[in-house]
Amino acid sequence: MHDLPQQLANGLILGALYGLVAIGYTMVYGIVQLINFAHGEIVMVGGFGALTAYLALPGGTTLWLALPLMLIAGILVSTLTAVAAERFAYRPLRNAPRLAPLITAIGLSIFLQQLVFSFYPDAKKARVFPKIPGDPFSLGSVTVQRSDLFLIIAAPLCMLALGWFVTRTRSGRAMQATSQDPDTAKLMGIDTDRIIVMAFAIGAAFAAVAAVAYGLRSGQVDFRMGFILGLKAFTAAVLGGIGNIYGAMLGGLALGLAEALATGYIQHLPGMHLFGGGAWKDVWAFVLLILVLLVRPQGLLGERVADRA
Amino acid sequence: MTALLEVEDLRVAYGKIEAVKGISFTVHQGEVTTLIGTNGAGKTTTLRTLSGLLRPTAGRITFDGQDLATVPAHKIVALGLAHSPEGRHIFPRMTIEENLLLGAFLRTDAAGIAADVERAYSLFPILGERRRQAAGTLSGGEQQMLAMGRALMSQPKLLMLDEPSMGLSPLMMQKIMSTIVELKASGTTILLVEQNAQAALSLSDRGYVMETGRVVLSGTGADLLHDESVRKAYLGED
Numbered sequence: 386m387h388d389l390p391q392q393l394a395n396g397l398i399l400g401a402l403y404g405l406v407a408i409g410y411t412m413v414y415g416i417v418q419l420i421n422f423a424h425g426e427i428v429m430v431g432g433f434g435a436l437t438a439y440l441a442l443p444g445g446t447t448l449w450l451a452l453p454l455m456l457i458a459g460i461l462v463s464t465l466t467a468v469a470a471e472r473f474a475y476r477p478l479r480n481a482p483r484l485a486p487l488i489t490a491i492g493l494s495i496f497l498q499q500l501v502f503s504f505y506p507d508a509k510k511a512r513v514f515p516k517i518p519g520d521p522f523s524l525g526s527v528t529v530q531r532s533d534l535f536l537i538i539a540a541p542l543c544m545l546a547l548g549w550f551v552t553r554t555r556s557g558r559a560m561q562a563t564s565q566d567p568d569t570a571k572l573m574g575i576d577t578d579r580i581i582v583m584a585f586a587i588g589a590a591f592a593a594v595a596a597v598a599y600g601l602r603s604g605q606v607d608f609r610m611g612f613i614l615g616l617k618a619f620t621a622a623v624l625g626g627i628g629n630i631y632g633a634m635l636g637g638l639a640l641g642l643a644e645a646l647a648t649g650y651i652q653h654l655p656g657m658h659l660f661g662g663g664a665w666k667d668v669w670a671f672v673l674l675i676l677v678l679l680v681r682p683q684g685l686l687g688e689r690v691a692d693r694a
Numbered sequence: 695m696t697a698l699l700e701v702e703d704l705r706v707a708y709g710k711i712e713a714v715k716g717i718s719f720t721v722h723q724g725e726v727t728t729l730i731g732t733n734g735a736g737k738t739t740t741l742r743t744l745s746g747l748l749r750p751t752a753g754r755i756t757f758d759g760q761d762l763a764t765v766p767a768h769k770i771v772a773l774g775l776a777h778s779p780e781g782r783h784i785f786p787r788m789t790i791e792e793n794l795l796l797g798a799f800l801r802t803d804a805a806g807i808a809a810d811v812e813r814a815y816s817l818f819p820i821l822g823e824r825r826r827q828a829a830g831t832l833s834g835g836e837q838q839m840l841a842m843g844r845a846l847m848s849q850p851k852l853l854m855l856d857e858p859s860m861g862l863s864p865l866m867m868q869k870i871m872s873t874i875v876e877l878k879a880s881g882t883t884i885l886l887v888e889q890n891a892q893a894a895l896s897l898s899d900r901g902y903v904m905e906t907g908r909v910v911l912s913g914t915g916a917d918l919l920h921d922e923s924v925r926k927a928y929l930g931e932d
Binding site for chain 1: 745746747766767768769771772776777779783785786787788792795796797799800844848
């Protein structure tokens with residue numbers, strides 16, 4: 386267990402990535418009770434948006450200059466895609482049975498994947514994404530990749546900003562009200578359609594930040610990257626208590642830690658030597674989800690609330 | 695005596711089922727007007743239509759000289775019509791003060807809002823004592839006070855109260871009813887929906903009796919209170 390600090394650090398970094406994406410699931414669910422299964426693809430198009438900005442810059446641009454522009458481009462593409470999805474795919478189904486928007490979300494997810502696969506140049510294979518140059522650095526016994534610096538800085542900043550927005554601004558309070566009781570929110574004069582668009586847009590912006598972080602970490606983006614990442618983030622959102630933004634981040638961190646620790650140590654347990662290593666990490670993540678759903682179905686921070694009347 | 699709200703031949707349907715079948719009534723400035731009737735008479739449907747949560751299939755709603763039929767719900771409160779819904783519907787995970795402030799969501803006069811929050815606390819002192827408490831932890835009667843206080847925060851020209859005494863203890867009901875009298879005395883126009891016909895009619899200037907989506911009887915509060923059929927049907931007398 387001498388590498389425990391390293392495993393914990395790996396878990397937290399991975400968890401921060403899951404948490405950023407989980408925000409998108411949880412915000413939309415909190416407002417319209419929809420699992421937006423296309424959210425993974427909102428991440429993916431953000432990654433390609435950022436890549437496009439990078440490729441458009443003259444060669445030799447330092448990454449410190451390129452990164453903000455890539456972020457802006459990614460956020461723009463993700464947000465516009467999510468807002469368009471809300472307007473044209475989900476809003477017409479607002480009063481339909483809940484299965485209809487769910488199936489639409491899956492359809493939209495396939496549509497976006499195929500759109501990028503078919504029309505983005507050379508997207509049939511993974512496209513190379515820039516990395517933050519330089520060697521890994523050490524903090525005590527922990528080694529951190531330079532590319533992860535982006536995530537280590539961006540994830541807490543994003544969460545602080547979101548917490549401030551939701552509790553301290555007028556729109557944030559309107560968002561809380563809409564998630565607790567949409568009809569009554571209207572009676573207060575809150576334009577709930579606008580709040581729904583806002584929830585999609587904020588989730589998409591976080592998705593784009595996550596996409597850039599993912600690209601930097603893995604050195605590539607591809608049209609399928611949103612699938613597993615989205616599924617993990619959805620798991621994180623449920624783990625934390627879907628609808629709760631702090632729960633999404635906490636669920637992300639918990640999932641990241643569980644994955645890192647399981648990958649690192651489970652093969653040392655008696656009789657488990659076949660189940661360790663990276664190949665099994667997704668399995669352990671979903672085992673955790675199943676356990677949580679069995680023991681605490683409302684999630685870590687979720688409240689046990691009866692369905693809205 | 696001017697009409698603040700004029701409802702003419704209003705019809706509302708849920709899908710193919712018509713819940714309100716062509717009702718007409720008038721709310722005059724400064725008065726308390728009551729709709730009474732049994733469950734399913736269409737009273738709540740009527741209020742939800744007035745505040746824009748439901749859309750009429752036919753008829754006219756004229757409020758303060760403006761046609762409401764096509765105005766979206768979130769714009770109706772800005773015209774001066776506030777609705778304290780049936781079942782209170784306070785925001786449970788927000789504090790009492792946050793609930794009150796949401797009632798003033800469209801106002802921008804910070805000083806006026808602060809003054810009105812204090813006014814709500816003087817109307818309902820218990821709310822002031824618990825201002826930082828989550829609204830979901832309040833008792834039913836306290837939640838009703840909060841719902842009324844919140845509706846008043848928009849400084850409405852017309853306050854609509856849907857079943858404010860539902861499920862309350864007799865003592866709490868008395869408190870709510872006396873508050874309605876107090877609000878009326880301070881010049882607030884009120885449209886009240888109540889199952890407690892006795893209490894409601896005795897403080898109302900005007901009343902309408904609804905049955906299965908229609909207005910079957912109307913008159914002053916006192917008239918209805920003494921009307922034989924009303925006494926039989928709603929006041930439990932033979």
